Amino acid sequence: MTVLQLQELSKTFNGISALSNIDFTINEGEIVGLVGPNGAGKTTLFNLISGRLRPSTGKILFEGKDITGFKPHAVCKLGISRTFQSSRPFSRMSTLHNVLTGQVFGKGFSLHIRPEDEQMAHELLDVVGIAHKAETLAADLTLSEQRRLDLARALATRPKLLLLDEVAAGFSPVLVKQAIKLINRVRERGVTLLIVDHFLNLSLKVADRLLALDHGEKIAEGPPNIIMRNREVLRAYLGMRYPDEEDD
Amino acid sequence: MWTTALVSGISLGSFYILIALGFALIFGVTRNFNLAHGELVVFAGYVSYWLWKVWAWPFVLTFPAAVLATLLICLGLQRLFARLCEPLELNSIVLSFGMAILIQNTMLFWFSGDYRLIRIPTLSQGLHLPGLYLSYGQVTLLFLSLSMIAILYILMYRTYLGKALRATIQDKEAAAQAGINVAGMGTLAFCLGAILIGLAGPLYGCTHYLYPSTGHQITLLAVTITIFAGVGRLGGIILAGWILGLAESFAVILCGASWREMVAAVLLLTLLAFKPRGILGKGEQ
Amino acid sequence: MSFFASKNTKLNTRGLKFDSVGLVTGLVLLIILPALVKSNNYILQVFTHALLLANLALAWNILGVSGSISLGHAAFFGAGAYCSAVLSLEYGLSSWLTIPLAGLLAAGLGLIMNLICLRLRGAYFALATLAFVEIPRVITDNWDELTHGSLGLVSLPGLPSLSLGTWSVDFSASIMASYYFVFAFSLVLLGLVRFLFNSNLGLAFQAIREEEIAAEAVGISANRYRLLSLLLSAFFTGVSGACYAHLVRYIEPGLVYGLHFSAIPMIFAICGGRFTILGPAMAALIIYPLDQFVFHPLLPAGHEFLYGVVLILTVLFLPAGFWGSLRKIF
Numbered sequence: 001m002t003v004l005q006l007q008e009l010s011k012t013f014n015g016i017s018a019l020s021n022i023d024f025t026i027n028e029g030e031i032v033g034l035v036g037p038n039g040a041g042k043t044t045l046f047n048l049i050s051g052r053l054r055p056s057t058g059k060i061l062f063e064g065k066d067i068t069g070f071k072p073h074a075v076c077k078l079g080i081s082r083t084f085q086s087s088r089p090f091s092r093m094s095t096l097h098n099v100l101t102g103q104v105f106g107k108g109f110s111l112h113i114r115p116e117d118e119q120m121a122h123e124l125l126d127v128v129g130i131a132h133k134a135e136t137l138a139a140d141l142t143l144s145e146q147r148r149l150d151l152a153r154a155l156a157t158r159p160k161l162l163l164l165d166e167v168a169a170g171f172s173p174v175l176v177k178q179a180i181k182l183i184n185r186v187r188e189r190g191v192t193l194l195i196v197d198h199f200l201n202l203s204l205k206v207a208d209r210l211l212a213l214d215h216g217e218k219i220a221e222g223p224p225n226i227i228m229r230n231r232e233v234l235r236a237y238l239g240m241r242y243p244d245e246e247d248d
Numbered sequence: 249m250w251t252t253a254l255v256s257g258i259s260l261g262s263f264y265i266l267i268a269l270g271f272a273l274i275f276g277v278t279r280n281f282n283l284a285h286g287e288l289v290v291f292a293g294y295v296s297y298w299l300w301k302v303w304a305w306p307f308v309l310t311f312p313a314a315v316l317a318t319l320l321i322c323l324g325l326q327r328l329f330a331r332l333c334e335p336l337e338l339n340s341i342v343l344s345f346g347m348a349i350l351i352q353n354t355m356l357f358w359f360s361g362d363y364r365l366i367r368i369p370t371l372s373q374g375l376h377l378p379g380l381y382l383s384y385g386q387v388t389l390l391f392l393s394l395s396m397i398a399i400l401y402i403l404m405y406r407t408y409l410g411k412a413l414r415a416t417i418q419d420k421e422a423a424a425q426a427g428i429n430v431a432g433m434g435t436l437a438f439c440l441g442a443i444l445i446g447l448a449g450p451l452y453g454c455t456h457y458l459y460p461s462t463g464h465q466i467t468l469l470a471v472t473i474t475i476f477a478g479v480g481r482l483g484g485i486i487l488a489g490w491i492l493g494l495a496e497s498f499a500v501i502l503c504g505a506s507w508r509e510m511v512a513a514v515l516l517l518t519l520l521a522f523k524p525r526g527i528l529g530k531g532e533q
Numbered sequence: 534m535s536f537f538a539s540k541n542t543k544l545n546t547r548g549l550k551f552d553s554v555g556l557v558t559g560l561v562l563l564i565i566l567p568a569l570v571k572s573n574n575y576i577l578q579v580f581t582h583a584l585l586l587a588n589l590a591l592a593w594n595i596l597g598v599s600g601s602i603s604l605g606h607a608a609f610f611g612a613g614a615y616c617s618a619v620l621s622l623e624y625g626l627s628s629w630l631t632i633p634l635a636g637l638l639a640a641g642l643g644l645i646m647n648l649i650c651l652r653l654r655g656a657y658f659a660l661a662t663l664a665f666v667e668i669p670r671v672i673t674d675n676w677d678e679l680t681h682g683s684l685g686l687v688s689l690p691g692l693p694s695l696s697l698g699t700w701s702v703d704f705s706a707s708i709m710a711s712y713y714f715v716f717a718f719s720l721v722l723l724g725l726v727r728f729l730f731n732s733n734l735g736l737a738f739q740a741i742r743e744e745e746i747a748a749e750a751v752g753i754s755a756n757r758y759r760l761l762s763l764l765l766s767a768f769f770t771g772v773s774g775a776c777y778a779h780l781v782r783y784i785e786p787g788l789v790y791g792l793h794f795s796a797i798p799m800i801f802a803i804c805g806g807r808f809t810i811l812g813p814a815m816a817a818l819i820i821y822p823l824d825q826f827v828f829h830p831l832l833p834a835g836h837e838f839l840y841g842v843v844l845i846l847t848v849l850f851l852p853a854g855f856w857g858s859l860r861k862i863f
Contacts, residue, residue, distance in 0.1 A: 088744045343849070506674060
């Protein structure tokens with residue numbers, strides 16, 4: 001079943017095109033990696049899907065419903081959540097309460113925190129591995145713990161589709177392994193994932209499919225092993241030239 | 249009648265420009281909103297009044313004295329502003345709000361709430377030209393304001409120091425990286441602002457009644473003009489000042505003097521609602 | 534320390550204990566105050582005004598806790614004062630009716646402010662509020678048929694009277710009665726603020742205050758919650774304005790729309806602790822009597838410099854406010 005459909009999506013800022021004509025589909029249960037060099041438009045695409053930006057042209061369909069131009073909180077209530085490139089916890093709340101915001105507001109609203117909400121929040125903290133820090137002030141967590149808190153908070157909103165922005169940036173191989181385990185645990189909960197991964201250390205190992213962007217355009221899509229041998233993708237990342245191409 | 253309104257609008261507007269320039273400069277360079285600005289103008293006016301009335305100084309000599317007094321205070325204020333942390337704009341608003349209350353009450357203590365005026369008889373006399381009456385007071389306002397604007401223009405656009413100032417206004421970090429002493433620029437901005445305030449105060453005192461709580465209105469004018477112009481645009485401030493002066497003059501003729509105080513407020517709200525970056529500023533991304 | 538720091542850590546339990554101790558002490562003292570001062574009317578009047586300002590500070594803080602700083606809350610105060618004054622004076626309605634109506638009018642004004650300031654944040658919102666207060670002020674000042682303009686309204690009806698069966702009390706009859714009326718309102722407001730801040734609404738307010746973008750991403754509509762906090766804040770400020778009108782029985786535009794009622798509640802909220810429940814009230818009940826009993830006699834003109842100094846010191850040295858900081862320590 002199609003979870004997300006992007007139709008001819010583009011975004012221009014003051015005449016400069018950040019994304020042009022993106023056509024792409026994400027299916028239920030997939031892990032899709034969004035790759036591309038700096039400035040390719042990955043974060044712009046995230047911002048369009050999550051509602052932070054309005055597309056200049058094109059449509060976004062979520063489970064068949066047109067959500068183009070919907071605000072972020074509405075998008076969240078429908079089932080799309082995201083994390084951010086630099087972690088944004090609510091610093092003066094406890095870790096537990098951070099997750100509870102997602103739990104309480106992600107779908108609907110309740111006036112008070114119910115026992116089942118707290119239970120769910122504890123469980124999610126356990127999933128991401130910071131259950132022992134439930135009562136700590138979010139500002140006092142380490143950077144890696146804050147990242148995991150962001151993930152737990154996003155999961156608390158019960159998303160169908162989760163957008164992860166550079167979740168493994170700067171990670172050592174050990175941490176990448178942990179991240180992969182975490183992502184698979186998330187997938188087991190029935191969440192479809194779209195991961196932005198500039199350094200490719202994560203998506204190559206965990207993604208079913210890759211979508212490669214360069215200068216705002218889709219240059220390739222397909223399984224990782226094929227994409228990483230794709231001429232256009234290599235050229236975008238490494239600037240390689242081939243003998244049978246003309247020099248610029 | 250309309251020509252009188254036009255003339256008074258332009259001269260009032262030029263005066264507003266003078267008042268706003270200091271505020272805009274400080275904000276542009278240091279990202280600090282100084283809500284005590286109006287109170288400082290009134291303070292400078294009071295210094296001039298005190299010297300003129302109690303010590304019988306010639307009015308012209310009170311100008312440098314007022315400038316000096318304002319300079320001292322502004323340098324002190326700058327020390328306090330320097331201790332602020334992010335977000336600078338909001339924190340400076342709250343801090344300077346407190347400063348405004350402090351300065352206002354000091355003036356209340358020093359001079360009581362009675363209305364004061366520096367009466368210079370020559371200023372209320374004027375020229376009878378065909379169709380309008382131009383008081384010497386208005387001419388002085390116009391002349392002094394435009395001279396200060398011209399001097400500031402030359403400083404900002406024709407000197408190296410001005411270039412450094414403009415660079416700091418545009419992008420503090422880049423300016424720092426280019427070797428500009430950003431903190432020094434901040435101090436310079438406060439000093440220039442203090443000079444402008446120190447000159448505006450006595451002018452204000454001889455054309456308007458001085459009382460402690462009038463600073464609030466002056467601050468609102470300065471804020472409106474600065475927001476209208478957008479950050480770091482001298483031309484915008486000139487345009488904004490004249491538009492505001494004319495708008496107030498015409499409002500007085502059309503609706504009566506009691507509606508004058510709402511003009512700046514409505515203008516500011518309209519600006520903030522639709523174009524927070526200023527009329528000539530870039531649009532929102 | 535915010536309410537949602539944690540329910541269980543030692544840290545916040547202490548904070549809660551401190552709150553409770555402070556609350557109980559304060560309540561007891563305030564209840565027995567008239568007896569303590571042997572019904573000295575002057576002292577009672579000062580504390581009545583202090584309680585009124587405490588209410589204003591609590592109301593201001595409802596907006597403050599969602600991250601917005603308003604420099605022009607007197608717009609709501611004055612609108613409420615004039616609404617209740619005009620309705621009770623010209624139409625003879627009971628204050629029990631006009632006071633809540635005044636709150637509704639103020640809330641309506643808040644709705645208008647929200648429409649204008651929807652996209653404004655931080656400093657620009659604050660500047661907008663500075664300008665906004667001029668509009669109801671100038672309109673009131675010029676609408677002579679309705680408000681008598683700058684002459685003000687005199688001989689306003691006093692606070693209402695309450696009859697339950699055979700027992701009745703006229704709150705306008707004595708200073709002590711007025712004191713208990715305002716005090717009762719303080720209790721109601723305090724209870725409401727506590728309920729609000731401890732509920733999920735308070736959670737939303739804190740979230741949009743700290744990280745608006747992240748809050749939106751977890752389903753919190755920043756605009757909607759900001760509007761809610763503004764409407765509630767405006768309502769209770771308007772109600773306080775109405776109470777003021779019936780308390781002093783004379784109002785004029787320069788006074789009720791003036792800086793005094795914009796600045797002082799804000800200063801109490803910030804100096805007491807913008808993100809606490811009790812802080813604003815505590816600041817009002819300590820600083821205002823200090824101003825009236827100590828500094829006013831010393832400096833009949835200019836004693837309000839105290840508020841400027843307190844604000845400057847708080848911004849520079851004690852951003853959590855004195856009550857907020859004390860909570861952290863104890």
